[in-house]
Amino acid sequence: MGSRTPVNILILALMLGIGVSCSRQQTVDLIPLEILFGNPTQIQARIAHDGSNISYLAPYEGVLNIWLKGKDGDRDHRLTNDKGMGIRYHMWMFDNEHILYIQDKDGDENWGVHVVNVNTGEERLLTPTDDEVDHSVRAELYATDEDEPTIALIGLNKRDERILDVYRLDVVTGDLQLIEEGTESSYKWVIDNDLNVRGYMHSNSDGGSSLFLRDGNEGPFEEAIVWKSEDEMASGPVWFKEDNRILYLLDSRGRNSAALYAYDTLIGEQELLAEDSMYDVTYLMMHPVTKEAQAALVMRERSEWIPLDDDIKEDLRRLSDNARGEIWITARTMDDKQWIVYYGADNASGVYYLYYREENRFEKLFDTHPELADLPLVTMQPISFTASDGMELHGYLTLPSNAEKPVPLVLTVHGGPYARDHWGFDADAQWLANRGYACLQVNFRGSTGYGKEYLNAGDREWGGRMQDDLTDAVAWAIDQGIADPERVAIFGASYGGYAALSGAAFTPDLYCCAISLVGPSNLVTFLSSIPPYWASFQKAFDIRTGRLPRYETGEMAGLPKAEADWTEQDKADIEFLRSRSPLYSVDNIRIPMLI
Structure with missing residues (x-):
């Protein structure tokens, strides 16, 4: 590294x-x-949705690439040939034949979406380059769907460098279709299980945020929930239940720590699912098909899972019995018979296992850093x-x-x-x-x-x-x-x-x-x-860090003010920022x- x-x-x-x-x-x-500081030997194990293959990241000539685990005694083989900064994240498509991965250029965080065919080894970049649109291009992966196994919804700032719009991407044909335009104040699109764009988060002028929703894939969005600035950082939508009516939320309104709720999008009521009096709930584990809430993660002194579904309580107990440290379930097959489980410790290598639920059997896949032993x-x-x-x-x-x-x-x-x-x-x-x-x-x-x-x-x-x-x-x-x-x-x-x-x-x-x-x-x-794509968070920066004077109207709206245009309040705000700047x-x- x-x-x-x-x-x-x-x-x-x-x-x-x-x-x-x-x-x-x-x-x-x-x-x-x-x-201590070199690449892991292997990391980020993932399993195809049908359980047919296991992939992972491992270095090739010092650079992290995607590999496919061999079967029946066959050797593992490399799928990608990156020679730059390396691949940091990958995911399986539902056709179990293609893997998506994101990659930036020299650490600039302008991510492009790539695909590799696990059968042919063909690699392709699926999003435009900077040269093609004349500005820095940044993409995000949003959602995939079992019923449309080669389709992904992604966010992309192709139209406007400041704004992530929603695109429908066919990973086989490469077809890229704009389906929803964002605004300078929109962020975090809400997608349901049928790949419908159901809502988005909106950054408000007071530093808070609002959740806008609609019933289906068309029609106007309406404001459903408003979070004040004190709540917005720990609150927001997580994912829909299978019925696409119940939306899981993290919410700290009326309480100190963010809790997990099931929000009924039709009647606007929410039910408490998991909470901790001191720590925020930070992650939700869902069933791969029904999207039932099964466990909530709280990062206390160490991470701890709160079981919500009797169906997996015994599994979590088994995993804990086998643990040397913290437990993370990183992937599950659609029949839910196989889980990829990661164990992390403070003074040892991380370990990945394949857990067979029905057999209560663990198959070790690899240590991430075996040389630490x-x-x-x-x-x-x-x-x-x-x-x-x-x-x-x-x-x-x-x-x-x-x-x-x-x-x-x-x-x-x-x-x-x-x-x-x-x-x-x-x-x-x-x-x-x-x-x-x-x-x-x-x-x-x-x-x-x-x-x-x-x-x-x-x-x-x-x-x-x-x-x-x-x-x-x-x-x-x-x-x-x-x-x-x-x-x-x-x-x-x-x-x-x-x-x-x-x-x-x-x-x-x-x-x-x-x-x-x-x-x-x-x-x-x-x-x-x-960066331009953080424009929606400018007010939050004002509240969290300190106010930078900006033009509020006209062609210069959003840009920092010239010193000649500073008001007395602007001068005071600049002086405050300078007083907190080590340079001065x-x-x-x-x-x-x-x-």
């Missing part, structure tokens, strides 16, 4: 800035970087502490084995920031612990999964309370005797990179060095350069940095 060279540089930066004892290096075998990996421990303003915060701590505390510590800050760190195998944490450093990962306020109060406490707190949470985390680790106060580093990418820059600029005496990967240093230029406090920095 492309991270090998940066990792080598990070090691040098950490050693120069934070140091580590020689005695530590003599007691634990060093794990080679290519094992017998290496000195360590465990990841959930932690909680109280921030300086009284808010309870959560995270994870990975310590070197046999460490004599206090130890040098690296505060590793997740990106997003509207995401979260979770329990499981983390290559960065293992690398740091193996080299003698503690790794502290904090889900600061503004992180997702802990309910809307936790999330919304981060509004307009970039460089403020969100940064204070990181400072408080370091203080907690020092008070607990875990961290050596003279040897604390901060490291992150994207928002985490911003936090690393902010740590060096706003608390220059706390860290001995900082490492920032693609972290924005100026919130004004950051908000000015959001660069004179405070007096520690080594890697940017």
Whole structure:
């Protein structure tokens, strides 16, 4: 993977800035970087809908490609021939003959939809290129249907770079038909089980969102549900039940954590299916045919499934009995007799199994990183502490084995920031612990999964309370005797990179060095350069990060205002963003940095 060279540089930066004892290096075998940060040997197992074939991703000449598992002693064989950034996601079509996959160009996140025929090996790009439409093309996969086994509905910004319209795609003929146009404020199309476009999410001017629905595939959409800005990030539609009347929703209105509901689209009423008082419900497992809600996932300290259907309670118990860690069901056949199951652990390779339900039999498919076996990996421990303003915060701590505390510590800050760190195998944490450093990962306020109060406490707190949470985390680790106060580093990418820059600029005496990967240093230029297809989220950025003055009417509507046109309020908003931008406090920095 492309991270090998940066990792080598990070090691040098950490050693120069934070140091580590020689005695530590003599007691634990060093794990080679290519094992921790290289491609998995195999990953992302998928099974055809009829159970006829199993596919997976594996490297070819160092690049992840799609492979087909051999049968009856035959060798596995490669289906694709990518030599670029590699394939990250693939799915089976219902004809059990074609596999769709998405791929961008050099990490630009402008995804194209590709198809490969598993019988002939023919590969084709099914969406237009940038040159064909004269702007960056981005696609999303929406839905497929057993009754139309070669048809997929996709989102595509072919017509307008800012807007994802809905297209009907025939993966055999390549025919691409526009069936529904979006607007600058629409996002997340709602598709039913018959490939009808039933609705969409609309970004409202107050930062909230609305769900618009209609009964069938034609006619006007009507506003069905309105979420305020405090609710919109954890709420929204999931999928329809088989009858195409009941729509599963995640909803945090009137409560702190997002719960799972069954919403009757005809009468506008909803029934509670699953909830947790502290954590958001984040994922729904459905029956592959009836689309009955069968289990809900809650990401607590570790992920946990809440059974909703008696038909699979015994299966979940069996899977738990066989587990070394967390359980994920990643694919199921249409007859529901075979499941692809993934087990993830914090200190071992992930493992994929084929689970035969009727026989209660497990067939191991592969380890994702078999080379990790017998290496000195360590465990990841959930932690909680109280921030300086009284808010309870959560995270994870990975310590070197046999460490004599206090130890040098690296505060590793997740990106997003509207995401979260979770329990499981983390290559960065293992690398740091193996080299003698503690790794502290904090889900600061503004992180997702802990309910809307936790999330919304981060509004307009970039460089403020969100940064204070990181400072408080370091203080907690020092008070607990875990961290050596003279040897604390901060490291992150994207928002985490911003936090690393902010740590060096706003608390220059706390860290001995900082490492920032693609972290924005100026919130004004950051908000000015959001991609066109994020236009519908501009108001949300204003609420979450801070307001960037934009023209509201005319041909320039939506574009950042020129300084000559700023009002007094605009000037105050710009000053706020600058006050939270490390660039404007660069004179405070007096520690080594890697940017």
